Amino acid sequence: MSSAAAFPVSTTSVSGASAVRIRVSRDDIVLRSGLVLLITLLVVAVVFPLYTLLSKSFEDNDGEFVGLQNFREYFETPALFTSITNSIGVAISVAFIVLVLAFVYAYALTRTKMPLRGLFRGIALIPILAPSLLAAISLIYWFGNQGVLKSWLFGASIYGPIGVIMASCFWVFPHALMILVTALSTADARLYEAAEALRTPKWRVFWTVTLPGAKYGILSTGFIVFTLVITDFGVPKVIGGRFNVLATDVYKQVVGQQNFEMGAVVSLVLLLPAVVAFIADRWVQRKQVALLSARAVPFQPKADPLRDWLLFVFCAIIAFIFIAMLAMAAYASFVTFWPYNLSLTLKNYDFDLMDGGGWEAYYNSIRLAIYCAVFGSGLIFLGSYLVEKARGIIWLRTILHLGAMLPLAVPGLVLGIAYIFFFNHPDNPLGFLYGTMGILVICTIVHFYTVSHLTCLTALKQLDPEFEAVALSLKTPVWRTFRKVTLPVCLPTLLDVASYLFLNAMTTVSAVVFLYSPETMLASVAVLNMDDAGDIAPAAAMALMIVYTSACFRIMHGLLSRYLKRRTQVWRNQ
Amino acid sequence: MKKLINNIRQLSRGVLGMAIGLLFAIPAGAETLTVYTAVEAEDLKRYASAFNEDHPDIKIRWVRDSTGIVTAKLLAEKNNPRADVIWGLAATSLMLLQSEGMLQAYAPKGLGKLDTKFRDSANPPSWTGMDAWIAAVCVNTVEAERYNLPIPTSWMDLTDPVYKGHLVMPNPNSSGTGFLDVSSWLQIYGKHGGWQFMDNLHKNIAWYTHSGSKPCKQAARGETPIGISFAFRGAKSKAAGAPLEIVLPKEGVGWDMEATAIVNGTKKLAAAQKLVDWSITKKANKLYNQGYAVVAYPGIAKPVKHFPTGILEAMINNDFEFAAVNRKSILSEWQKRYDAKSEAK
Numbered sequence: 046m047s048s049a050a051a052f053p054v055s056t057t058s059v060s061g062a063s064a065v066r067i068r069v070s071r072d073d074i075v076l077r078s079g080l081v082l083l084i085t086l087l088v089v090a091v092v093f094p095l096y097t098l099l100s101k102s103f104e105d106n107d108g109e110f111v112g113l114q115n116f117r118e119y120f121e122t123p124a125l126f127t128s129i130t131n132s133i134g135v136a137i138s139v140a141f142i143v144l145v146l147a148f149v150y151a152y153a154l155t156r157t158k159m160p161l162r163g164l165f166r167g168i169a170l171i172p173i174l175a176p177s178l179l180a181a182i183s184l185i186y187w188f189g190n191q192g193v194l195k196s197w198l199f200g201a202s203i204y205g206p207i208g209v210i211m212a213s214c215f216w217v218f219p220h221a222l223m224i225l226v227t228a229l230s231t232a233d234a235r236l237y238e239a240a241e242a243l244r245t246p247k248w249r250v251f252w253t254v255t256l257p258g259a260k261y262g263i264l265s266t267g268f269i270v271f272t273l274v275i276t277d278f279g280v281p282k283v284i285g286g287r288f289n290v291l292a293t294d295v296y297k298q299v300v301g302q303q304n305f306e307m308g309a310v311v312s313l314v315l316l317l318p319a320v321v322a323f324i325a326d327r328w329v330q331r332k333q334v335a336l337l338s339a340r341a342v343p344f345q346p347k348a349d350p351l352r353d354w355l356l357f358v359f360c361a362i363i364a365f366i367f368i369a370m371l372a373m374a375a376y377a378s379f380v381t382f383w384p385y386n387l388s389l390t391l392k393n394y395d396f397d398l399m400d401g402g403g404w405e406a407y408y409n410s411i412r413l414a415i416y417c418a419v420f421g422s423g424l425i426f427l428g429s430y431l432v433e434k435a436r437g438i439i440w441l442r443t444i445l446h447l448g449a450m451l452p453l454a455v456p457g458l459v460l461g462i463a464y465i466f467f468f469n470h471p472d473n474p475l476g477f478l479y480g481t482m483g484i485l486v487i488c489t490i491v492h493f494y495t496v497s498h499l500t501c502l503t504a505l506k507q508l509d510p511e512f513e514a515v516a517l518s519l520k521t522p523v524w525r526t527f528r529k530v531t532l533p534v535c536l537p538t539l540l541d542v543a544s545y546l547f548l549n550a551m552t553t554v555s556a557v558v559f560l561y562s563p564e565t566m567l568a569s570v571a572v573l574n575m576d577d578a579g580d581i582a583p584a585a586a587m588a589l590m591i592v593y594t595s596a597c598f599r600i601m602h603g604l605l606s607r608y609l610k611r612r613t614q615v616w617r618n619q
Numbered sequence: 620m621k622k623l624i625n626n627i628r629q630l631s632r633g634v635l636g637m638a639i640g641l642l643f644a645i646p647a648g649a650e651t652l653t654v655y656t657a658v659e660a661e662d663l664k665r666y667a668s669a670f671n672e673d674h675p676d677i678k679i680r681w682v683r684d685s686t687g688i689v690t691a692k693l694l695a696e697k698n699n700p701r702a703d704v705i706w707g708l709a710a711t712s713l714m715l716l717q718s719e720g721m722l723q724a725y726a727p728k729g730l731g732k733l734d735t736k737f738r739d740s741a742n743p744p745s746w747t748g749m750d751a752w753i754a755a756v757c758v759n760t761v762e763a764e765r766y767n768l769p770i771p772t773s774w775m776d777l778t779d780p781v782y783k784g785h786l787v788m789p790n791p792n793s794s795g796t797g798f799l800d801v802s803s804w805l806q807i808y809g810k811h812g813g814w815q816f817m818d819n820l821h822k823n824i825a826w827y828t829h830s831g832s833k834p835c836k837q838a839a840r841g842e843t844p845i846g847i848s849f850a851f852r853g854a855k856s857k858a859a860g861a862p863l864e865i866v867l868p869k870e871g872v873g874w875d876m877e878a879t880a881i882v883n884g885t886k887k888l889a890a891a892q893k894l895v896d897w898s899i900t901k902k903a904n905k906l907y908n909q910g911y912a913v914v915a916y917p918g919i920a921k922p923v924k925h926f927p928t929g930i931l932e933a934m935i936n937n938d939f940e941f942a943a944v945n946r947k948s949i950l951s952e953w954q955k956r957y958d959a960k961s962e963a964k
Contacts, residue, residue, distance in 0.1 A: 579837055
């Protein structure tokens with residue numbers, strides 16, 4: 046679920062492109078078999094595992110059906126309610142704090158002439174390059190019992206809700222920011238002009254025009270942040286101390302005690318808030334459609350020195366905190382023996398001598414990220430192409446579209462456990478995938494499928510359906526149009542999706558932590574395991590390797606897409 | 620553009636090939652044994668390369684985790700075992716697996732040379748010991764001074780309210796060290812007294828860790844003043860420059876053996892037996908001795924640097940039978956009492 050919003054999510058529904066009945070041609074057969082193939086893939090990779098998870102929660106250790114006994118047992122554990130209230134409490138607090146901070150930040154970026162907006166935007170996206178654990182590790186160095194600024198907590202301990210909330214705010218901030226930036230950049234200038242003409246005070250304009258305009262973006266952000274936080278277990282695992290949350294309960298049951306049936310029960314409990322948030326978010330998205338009319342005039346911010354400088358100070362503080370978080374982890378990863386020997390060393394990067402799979406884990410992560418980027422973007426693009434461009438058979442396309450939307454409602458943790466049950470089942474012919482790189486690739490692609498799918502759909506919708514119509518009348522085969530027109534035009538989007546998948550594959554922990562084997566250890570999981578063994582400096586070092594790699598990749602992606610835009614997208618400006 | 624697409628196409632072909640290769644890669648050449656272990660990660664490479672000096676044809680594929688997790692994993696895989704050999708797991712865990720019929724009895728070559736305490740008494744034995752790993756309390760002297768904490772000398776000392784929030788111990792459900800602590804307290808103080816002691820101790824614990832070495836590593840970093848862990852870990856952190864004092868409480872300390880066994884149903888029995896043969900040789904025991912002061916092969920143990928003195932006298936007369944038979948009930952009782960109480964203090 047993490048990074049589910051790294052792209053502005055747009056609303057899309059299957060458009061009925063064909064009003065006329067067309068005779069089933071060779072092209073249709075190709076497209077339809079493509080549809081059926083992709084639906085089958087999604088059913089195998091999403092629906093079957095979830096079904097297995099559900100049925101497992103009704104079984105005992107030996108696989109006998111025991112009805113609701115597991116649930117009864119679970120709901121009778123006194124620890125449960127503490128975990129539920131802890132989880133919800135933390136998720137709501139983070140959602141609230143991040144909403145306020147990210148809203149102001151996004152407002153400064155979109156509605157003012159504040160200097161250095163581009164830089165601030167870049168800095169705020171830093172957390173996307175790192176696993177969520179990095180924030181927790183860094184906070185231990187800042188505010189832990191040996192932390193530099195421990196006294197700032199007035200005797201409170203960072204190990205517990207304070208740490209969890211602070212670290213979560215850090216890593217979900219960019220996700221919130223991106224939605225809010227999108228929400229705030231689509232404003233109708235006419236409303237503001239009218240308000241000005243009526244001499245409405247500024248604060249009133251803000252309450253009656255700006256906020257209502259961004260209403261749906263704000264709601265959507267709230268839901269997404271809530272889901273991200275409630276399903277993340279990396280942060281509470283590292284900095285939670287004795288503060289139990291639902292996500293760590295799942296981890297404890299499955300990894301700590303290998304009690305898979307109980308793990309299934311807890312993950313179903315965890316699925317509930319995620320699904321509710323998903324439905325609510327979809328509902329909100331649908332509401333938003335009619336917001337901007339074709340006659341809207343784009344809003345152009347005007348300078349207002351006092352406001353701009355105040356916001357500049359605000360953004361500078363946030364940006365400073367972000368850099369401080371990263372810098373502390375970077376510094377600590379070079380320290381010989383914190384806090385007693387602060388001389389610098391490279392020994393924490395000697396991963397081969399520690400728990401966590403060594404450097405091989407790092408290379409595995411890069412491999413996984415490349416596979417996900419290449420296969421994932423191809424597959425997802427193909428899927429969205431079929432949803433958008435296949436002629437007729439709307440019901441089949443709708444099924445594929447719904448299937449593609451489903452993963453957004455399934456937290457990574459739940460997906461990971463579902464995969465254990467499904468792929469490790471002795472009768473599953475796909476069992477050979479268990480413990481291989483293959484299952485990690487499939488799981489990661491599925492985990493981040495929806496956002497990529499929506500991004501591709503948005504790009505495809507910008508393409509005039511006339512292309513297909515012309516191609517049809519010229520008797521050009523559909524794959525040819527695809528290769529000559531659709532693909533080149535959508536190449537920048539395809540790159541965005543590949544990059545999104547790459548970054549998420551580098552940083553994700555939640556699903557893969559249940560699926561790796563000794564040969565397919567991953568860097569992000571290694572961070573978790575090294576912290577678990579008490580090797581916090583090497584954990585910081587590995588987390589930074591992920592950041593460096595993601596940053597390099599991001600820069601390369603930026604250069605490449607600029608080049609491509611120049612080469613293939615000139616027509617857009619004409 | 621065309622060139623670029625061509626390049627991308629070539630690249631993707633390469634990636635595809637690699638992926639297929641990876642997906643279907645079959646370990647070729649040397650025979651590979653899947654070995655489950657709870658040995659410290661930094662030692663695994665040493666063990667494997669020393670073994671490969673004598674048996675280059677057998678590759679070891681380590682699956683490492685905390686004791687409790689490896690045990691739980693083995694139990695979970697009971698009907699479809701994925702391990703061939705267990706090398707370096709608590710004897711109490713192996714006894715539990717033995718009672719489940721999951722171990723293949725085997726008398727390795729040179730068995731007679733081992734200290735009789737370090738083997739399963741049945742003949743042929745189901746498991747053979749490697750070394751003893753012994754509980755200890757790691758006290759960070761700098762931090763203890765800062766908080767005005769006296770250096771504890773007994774387990775009972777640790778229940779003193781001055782230590783409130785300054786203690787960290789491993790969760791016995793996942794950590795073997797945690798379990799040997801709990802089982803030793805139940806043996807030292809009796810069932811009633813032991814739980815009462817832990818109730819009092821619980822009030823002072825800041826948090827429970829997942830791994831047995833983490834409390835000592837955290838004490839070494841000063842993240843907590845006192846970590847209940849094991850002596851070997853303490854000695855290592857001390858060697859790395861941590862201001863630690865390793866305390867052996869005067870009531871005596873719990874201990875467990877790291878031991879080796881063959882998993883019943885392995886398809887690589889011959890190789891597994893070779894590994895177990897090797898694991899009890901003098902050479903292997905010398906290797907264990909680099910970290911552990913007490914090893915199974917009598918007469919070769921040299922003192923380990925920074926290891927606390929008097930460790931042999933401090934080891935309690937551990938009733939392994941008691942620990943193995945009651946493991947499950949002890950753990951669930953522990954969980955009921957302490958895991959559920961998740962308020963911070």
